[in-house]
Amino acid sequence: MKSIFGALSNAKPPVLRYRMAAFPLALVFLPNAAYAAGTTAGTTISNTASATYNDPGGTQQTTPSNTVDILVDELLDVTVASADPGDVTVVPGSTNRVLSFVVTNTGNGSEAFRLTANTSLGGDQFDPTTTSLVLDTNNNGVYDAGVDTVYTAGSNDPVLTPDASIRVFVLSTIPGASTDLDRGLVNLTAAATTGTGAPGTSFAGQGQGGGDAVVGSTGADGVDDGAYIVQNASVALVKSAVVVDPFGGSEPVPGAIITYRLVATVSGTGTLTNLTIGDAIPANTTYQTGSITLQSSALSDAADSDAGEFSSNAVAVRLGALSGGTSRTVTFRVRIN
Amino acid sequence: MVKQGLIFAAAALLAAPALAADQVSLVSEVFVEKVVVAPNGRASTLLKQPDVVMPGDNLVFVVKYRNQGAQSARNFILTNPMPNAVAFREAAGEGALFSVDGGKSWGRLGELKVQGSDRRLRSARPDDVTHVRWAFRQPLPAGASGKVTFRGTVR
Known part of the structure; x- marks a missing residue:
């Protein structure tokens, strides 16, 4: 603390001590660390000191100093x-x-x-x-x-x-x-x-309130x-078929039942929405009423509140939104004519 | 300029009746510390009397006093209210008294309390200071002069 004020302890103002005049263009002013916002630009800082004392007659006197006014510049941040x-x-x-x-x-x-x-x-x-x-x-x-x-x-x-x-x-x-x-x-x-x-x-002069903008x-x-x-997603659909003939074998002969199995697998990090599986009934076969399943649970053939329906000789199952890494299995049966 | 002249004239009129008793004169000066970098890369601190400052600038306040009368002035007390936009930092030397309540009560900074944001009393900090003053124990002799200094930071 003492060193800071050491320069001021003499009677002469200290500002003249510095060799500013010798290098007026070589000096670069650095701003001090800014406070968040701080005092509003254009504010005038006014400083006035005063003294009280008793005069020789014992009466108290008050003396003000001059007032120093300093304008606060605008800081651009x-x-x-x-x-x-x-x-x-x-x-x-x-x-x-x-x-x-x-x-x-x-x-x-x-x-x-x-x-x-x-x-x-x-x-x-x-x-x-x-x-x-x-x-x-x-x-x-x-x-x-x-x-x-x-x-x-x-x-x-x-x-x-x-x-x-x-x-x-x-x-x-x-x-x-x-x-x-x-x-x-x-x-x-x-x-x-x-x-x-x-x-x-x-x-210069571009600060709010008439000061500089710095x-x-x-x-x-x-x-x-x-x-x-x-985040994208894609779906792969794999279809397989199992045939059971009337004689206990697996020959695709008239009267044999074909069970179709459709597995939809979604990959990627995204989600597919309104995903629907549709499959037309093959020629020369007949859809077996009430045979649609989703994840092994039966669905009705009617276009109603459940996810599956049979119409226009095609099976449709609405899977809704499926995120990457999930799969759904749909099965239905037809009979070979 | 016209406006300044008018203010000057008004101030002179107001001061005139007290002039006869104006035994002590006060001069207030304010300096700003500027860090400057010379071409050789060395940074140094420069004191300037500024017209303009920025938030964060460090200011040095100097009040010079002189007893210009023929008699000593007793109970000499010098008071400087802190401008609102300046946070007090420190006063040079010993003997300064502080107020944190707008000049109602005075004491050493470590002895003063203020109400914190949680409504409980806490020890006053430098930036709580509203007024700084020096109360001289000895009469100020005729012809004596001196100065007091303190520092603050533009809020």
Whole structure:
């Protein structure tokens, strides 16, 4: 503590001691570590001391000092953070897939920020095609098509007060050629419209409230990555047949019963929805009423609430949604005419 | 400029009646510490009298006093309220007294308590300080001068 004030303990102001005049252009000012937001830009810091004492007559007197006024400059700082809990799952060829980001003004003045998304990044398997950036103007944290405002650079750059945040949605199309577990990265950059640069870069007179605008420790721009991951699924259908003839053998003769067995196996990390197995009854055979089973449980032939039906001389079983790694077995019987 | 001139004139008018008794003069100065890097890469700290500062800047406050009267001034107390936007850090030397309640009560920093966010009393920290003061035990002799200094950080 003593050393700090040592220079001040003499009567002369210490500022003249430094050889600033000798190297006026060679010195680079570094900003101090920024507080989150901190004192609002344009605030005037006024300092006045006062003294009280008793004059020779014993009367108390009060003397004020001069007032020193200092203006607080605008510090330009911003952060961007991905707001998705993890990679956003997509299927190949899908459109308007949403990544979420939060842009926060960590400076001390109101500032507009220019937003840009970049998809040409290393470390991924595909480049999404970003179709639009959308501002969460109703501030509910969820992308609402047609409600939230589409962002246009230079026309509605979001203006954030100190410490304020806005959620930004990046909408992309996923390439049709991408395959299961491929990742595609997109980053969002927010840059102060007053200017960016190395910390300490100053924009004279451009700060809120008439001071300078000075680039803070973030460089006045922020960036973060979001990621899409493809979860795809495919289904393999295997059909087999068992023949039982009227004579206890397995010859495909008239009167023999054929039991068809259809096994649908879903692979991949995704889910197939509305999966339906359909199979036409072969020529020269007759469907055996009430013979449809799913996972060994009988299904009715009528088009009703259960999953199976027989109509137009074909068997159909609705399997619904099946995720990768699961399978379903359907059987039905016909008689050879 | 016109506005400044008017303020000046008004201040002079207000001060005029007290002028006869203005035995002690005070001058307040505020410096900002700037870390500078010279071409040889060495960083050093420079004190400047700033027009503008940024959050996080470290300020050094200097108050110079002088007894310009012919008699000593007794019970001399020098007080500096902290500007709201500045967090007190430390005072030079011994003998400073502090207030954390807007100047109502005074004490050494370690003796003062404030109500924390959990509504319980806790020991005051430097950034709780609202006023700093120096109470001189001895009368300030005629012609004597000196200075007090303290530091703060722009919030």
